[in-house]
Each structure stands twice: as C-alpha cells, then as structure tokens.
Amino acid sequence: MPSSVVRIGLLGCGVVGQGFLRLLRERERLIRDSVGATLRVTRVAVRDPAKHRECDLTGIRVATDPLAVANAEDVDLLIELIGGESMLEPVRAALQRGISVVTANKHLLAVHGGELERLAADSKSTIRSEASAGGGIPVLQALEHGLRTEHFQFLVAILNGTTNYILSTMERDGRDFAEALQAAQSLGFAESDPTLDLSGADTAQKLAILVRRAFRMDVAYGSIPTEGIIGMELEDLRQADRFGYTVKLLGIALLNSEGLDLRVHPAFIPKRYLLAAVRDEFNGIYLRGEATGSMLFYGKGAGALPTAQAVLGDVIVAAREFVAGVRFLGAAEKHEPERRLPLDAVRTKYYLRLIVEDRPGVLAQVAACLGGTNVSVAQMFQAEGIRGEASITILTHEARDRDVREAVKGIAKLPAVRKTPRTVRIFDI
Ligand SMILES: NC(=O)c1ccc[n+]([C@@H]2O[C@H](COP(=O)([O-])OP(=O)(O)OC[C@H]3O[C@@H](n4cnc5c(N)ncnc54)[C@H](OP(=O)(O)O)[C@@H]3O)[C@@H](O)[C@H]2O)c1
Structure with missing residues (x-):
C-alpha cells in the first residue's frame, strides 16, 4: 500500500527553510497532486528554538540536534538547510539508513559529493542539491532527467550573484569596486564577509557540482584553478567596453581530446554572447551538447x-520516489576518470594594461617580453597619462596561458613599468 504521508525532517529554519515552509503551505494541493501523498514536516532542528520565525511550526517537534532528526524514526526524507561541513555527519547518517536527502549545501556537495552519492547508491537512497548551484535555476534537474544522456563539451557559467552584481554596477554606474561592493552588501546580495564570493571559491564549488552532473566526472573543487575579482579596477571595465567586451566572473569547463579544461576567473567576453546579458544578481549557465546544441539557463x-x-x-521528486518505492538517481551513474588539461597548457587570449614611463623605447621593451615567450599582440591602445606616465592596453592573440604569465612577469620587472600590470583573460572562442 503506497504511503499517503511522507514525513520530513527539516534541518534549519532560516532564510531558505522558512521560504520552503511557506511554499509547502501555499502550494499544498499542487504538491499533493504531484506526489500522490501529503508532505508533513514532523521535525525541525535549529540553533535557537525560542527565536521568532515567520512561519507556523505548530505540531512540529523543534529541537537543536540535527543528527537526532536525521536518525529519527518518524522521518522519511531529510532536508538539510543549515549549511557547512558540520552537516556531513547528519547527511551521512540519513543516507546510511536509506533516507533520501535534499540539500542546498554547496560546500558539502563540492567537497564530499562523490562519497555521498556512492553512499546513497549503496543504501538505495538519493541525494539531490538543485539549490546548491545556480540557486533557483533548475539546471541540475534538467541534467538529471531531460539531458541525462547528453554529451557536453562546453559549460560556461556565471554562478555568483554577488560578483555579478558588483561587476554590473561598476560597468553601468561607473562606481569603483569598493562602492559597488558596499551597494551589494546594503541590498543583501553580499555577506558581511564576502571572501568566498570575491575570491571565486563559491563559483569553483558550484562548478564542481555542475561538472559532476554534466560531464559525469568527480572533481575536487580545490583543484580548480581559481581567481576572483578582487583588484578589478573601473578602468579595466572601461577598456573592456572600448574593445567590445564586458567583464564577468566565469566558471569554465571545456572538454576536448586533451582533457577537461576547468577554471574560474574573471574574463572579458564579447558583448554579443548570451552570457553578456546576464547582469546584476542573476546567474546564467551556458551549455553546449552534442545533440542539443546551445542552451542558456538563466535566473536567480x-x-x-x-x-x-x-x-x-x-523534494517532490524524492517524495514521489519514496511513494513509488523506486529511485532514479544513483547507482546507474558511472563517473568517468578525471582527465584534466592543466591551466599552463590552456590556450587563451589576454588583456594587459600597463602604466609605464612615457618615453621612447618602452613599447619596444614590452613587445620584446611578449615576443620572448611567443605571445603576439592583436590590438593595442596607448593613452597619455599625467606625471609623465602612459597607459598601454594590449589584447593578445591566443597563446599558452603559462607563456603569457611568463611574459607579464618579465614586463613587471622592466624599470619603466610603474605599477603591477593588470591582466584579464579574454574568453572569445
Ligand atoms: N540564502 C540563500 O539565498 C541561499 C541560496 C542558495 C543556497 N543556500 C544555502 O542554503 C543553506 C541555508 O541557508 P540560509 O540562507 O537559509 O541560512 P540561514 O538563514 O543562516 O539559516 C540557517 C539555519 O540553520 C540553523 N542552524 C545553524 N547552525 C545550526 C546548528 N549547529 N544546529 C542546528 N541548527 C543550526 C539556524 O538556526 P537559528 O534560526 O536558530 O539561528 C537557521 O535556522 C546553506 O547551505 C546556504 O549555503 C542559501
């Protein structure tokens, strides 16, 4: 006899947890019709049970121990909305006893995703994490269902709303980095400690989660070469505009015969790209598949x-599986061995901006550094500055990443170079 009630244990009742309870109440009938059973939250774990919340917890056992909820007999499905490494133990405990888990915890999936999926497969449960990458954009479900058998060669994504808001604000309003960060914080788009966002680590975590599903490869997010947007200057965005580009923090996964090229860094992208239109706090995930061609997932x-x-x-998919006694995700998923193209070998175009002494011969010295490592110049622009300085902007042709970095090291050492050169890769392929 199929269950008429699916009992839910909810870990966390903060921003997302309260939003979830609100949707559960407001969409009750639709959910029941979709699942074929009623979803009932039986237990909630929070840090402070006495705290006032914008939701009705009547009839729910509210306590402070997430592990006890994960192990409770009256929980058929665990939803983890606390976040962080400390949730590993409760999530493992639930999966080990065959209880499926839904989580929004990108850290857990990026660091332990492979282990948790294997655990789920062994115990005939599932772990799903749509909210962990791309927030409200249902890209993981699309990869899990409609695109499950697709072969992807190309995934390029804007996955961090904070940095995208900062870059959009700098570009649109001519504000500098610090002002744009402050605006993001005052609107609640950026944490009071925004390091994870600005350093690119948040994007790298989300990229690792997407790559596991799209390329069926387990990738340790810490092994992804990652650069953030700290140090980005308004002048870089102005120069990007001059040459027909816009600046975005990208998560990049490109698969070719040499391996998977994975990286996170800010990049100049042509204004004609669909991703160039992803502005402010929005995210965009651009995929190219063998059968489907190009797709853009866009949203909050x-x-x-x-x-x-x-x-x-x-939760609806997991609850349906619970009711039907089947599961669609797990053991069937075979992961490919990881084949990586090291960043040194990646071929890319570059933008360089130099502040140099405004005197004859300097340009020749710069050109010699570039030529010395086989980097050729595609375009150049020189503007006279103040105090005997000149600003030189160079766009290179495609070159090996390591060769450009070597050339820039040489340029930085030239006595005529007044400031550390600014460099941004150009993503235009
Ligand atoms: N907010 C977003 O837009 C967003 C977007 C995508 C993904 N996520 C992810 O969703 C998850 C939840 O985020 P959130 O924004 O809802 O966080 P939040 O507002 O800070 O809520 C966290 C909840 O966890 C509870 N909690 C924290 N530590 C606990 C502990 N040791 N034991 C028991 N309960 C504990 C808190 O209890 P108290 O309420 O009693 O303090 C609170 O209810 C995180 O993994 C986050 O990365 C969030």
Whole structure:
C-alpha cells in the first residue's frame, strides 16, 4: 500500500527553510497532486528554538540536534538547510539508513559529493542539491532527467550573484569596486564577509557540482584553478567596453581530446554572447551538447523563494520516489576518470594594461617580453597619462596561458613599468 504521508525532517529554519515552509503551505494541493501523498514536516532542528520565525511550526517537534532528526524514526526524507561541513555527519547518517536527502549545501556537495552519492547508491537512497548551484535555476534537474544522456563539451557559467552584481554596477554606474561592493552588501546580495564570493571559491564549488552532473566526472573543487575579482579596477571595465567586451566572473569547463579544461576567473567576453546579458544578481549557465546544441539557463542564483522553490522541486521528486518505492538517481551513474588539461597548457587570449614611463623605447621593451615567450599582440591602445606616465592596453592573440604569465612577469620587472600590470583573460572562442 503506497504511503499517503511522507514525513520530513527539516534541518534549519532560516532564510531558505522558512521560504520552503511557506511554499509547502501555499502550494499544498499542487504538491499533493504531484506526489500522490501529503508532505508533513514532523521535525525541525535549529540553533535557537525560542527565536521568532515567520512561519507556523505548530505540531512540529523543534529541537537543536540535527543528527537526532536525521536518525529519527518518524522521518522519511531529510532536508538539510543549515549549511557547512558540520552537516556531513547528519547527511551521512540519513543516507546510511536509506533516507533520501535534499540539500542546498554547496560546500558539502563540492567537497564530499562523490562519497555521498556512492553512499546513497549503496543504501538505495538519493541525494539531490538543485539549490546548491545556480540557486533557483533548475539546471541540475534538467541534467538529471531531460539531458541525462547528453554529451557536453562546453559549460560556461556565471554562478555568483554577488560578483555579478558588483561587476554590473561598476560597468553601468561607473562606481569603483569598493562602492559597488558596499551597494551589494546594503541590498543583501553580499555577506558581511564576502571572501568566498570575491575570491571565486563559491563559483569553483558550484562548478564542481555542475561538472559532476554534466560531464559525469568527480572533481575536487580545490583543484580548480581559481581567481576572483578582487583588484578589478573601473578602468579595466572601461577598456573592456572600448574593445567590445564586458567583464564577468566565469566558471569554465571545456572538454576536448586533451582533457577537461576547468577554471574560474574573471574574463572579458564579447558583448554579443548570451552570457553578456546576464547582469546584476542573476546567474546564467551556458551549455553546449552534442545533440542539443546551445542552451542558456538563466535566473536567480539566491534568495529565499527562488532557493526554496529549487529545494521543493527536489523534494517532490524524492517524495514521489519514496511513494513509488523506486529511485532514479544513483547507482546507474558511472563517473568517468578525471582527465584534466592543466591551466599552463590552456590556450587563451589576454588583456594587459600597463602604466609605464612615457618615453621612447618602452613599447619596444614590452613587445620584446611578449615576443620572448611567443605571445603576439592583436590590438593595442596607448593613452597619455599625467606625471609623465602612459597607459598601454594590449589584447593578445591566443597563446599558452603559462607563456603569457611568463611574459607579464618579465614586463613587471622592466624599470619603466610603474605599477603591477593588470591582466584579464579574454574568453572569445
Ligand atoms: N540564502 C540563500 O539565498 C541561499 C541560496 C542558495 C543556497 N543556500 C544555502 O542554503 C543553506 C541555508 O541557508 P540560509 O540562507 O537559509 O541560512 P540561514 O538563514 O543562516 O539559516 C540557517 C539555519 O540553520 C540553523 N542552524 C545553524 N547552525 C545550526 C546548528 N549547529 N544546529 C542546528 N541548527 C543550526 C539556524 O538556526 P537559528 O534560526 O536558530 O539561528 C537557521 O535556522 C546553506 O547551505 C546556504 O549555503 C542559501
């Protein structure tokens, strides 16, 4: 006899948890019709049970121990909305006893995703994490279902709303980095400690999660070469505009015969690219598949209701599986051995901006450094500055990443170079 009630244990009742409970209440009938059973939250774990919340917890056992909820007999499905490494133990405990898990925890999936998926497969449960990458954009479900058998060669994505908001604000309003960061913080798009976002680590975590699903490869997110947007100057965005580009923090996964080229860094992208139109706090995931061709997934990467909707989408699939006694994700998924193209060998174009002494012969010295490592110049622009300085902007042809970095090291040592050269890769392929 199929279950008429699916009992849920909810870890966390903060921004996303409260959003989830609101959707659960407001969409009750639709959910029941979709699942074929009622979803009932039986237990919630929070840090402070006495705290006032914008949701009705009547009839729910509210306590402080996430592990006890994960192990409770009256929980058929665990939703983890606390976040962080400390959730590994409760999530493992649930999976080990065959309880499926839905989580928004990108750290957990990026660091332990492979292990947790194997654990789930062994115990005939599942772990889903739509909200962990791309927030409210249902890209992981698309990869899990409709695109499950597709072969992808190309995934390029804007996965961090904070940095995208900062770059968009700098470009549109002519504000400098510090002002744009402050605006992002005052609107609630950036944490009070925005290091994870600005350093690119948040994007690298989300990229690792997407790559596991799209390329069926387990990637340790810490092994992804990662650069963030700290140090980006307004002048770089102005120069990008001059040459027909816009600046985005990209998560890049390109598969070719040499291996998977994985990296996170800010990049100049042509204004004609669909991703160039992904502005402010929005995210965009561009995929190219063998059969499907190009696709762009676009939407909100965070926020209470977009994220809660992504969680609810996963919960509905997991609850249907529970009711039907089947599961669609897990053991069948064979992961390919990881074949990586090292960053040194990646071929890319570069933007360089130099502040130099404005005197004859300097340009020749710069050109000699570039030529010395086989980097050729595609375009150049020189502007006279103040105090006997000149600003030189160079766009290179495609060259090996290591060769450009070597050339830039040489340029930085030239006595006529007044400031550390600014460099940004150009993603135009
Ligand atoms: N917010 C977003 O837009 C967004 C987007 C995508 C993904 N996510 C992910 O979603 C998850 C939840 O984020 P959030 O924004 O909802 O966080 P949040 O507002 O800070 O809520 C966290 C919840 O966890 C509870 N909690 C924290 N530590 C606990 C502990 N040791 N034991 C028991 N309960 C504990 C808190 O309890 P108290 O309420 O009692 O303090 C709170 O209810 C995170 O993994 C986050 O990365 C969030």
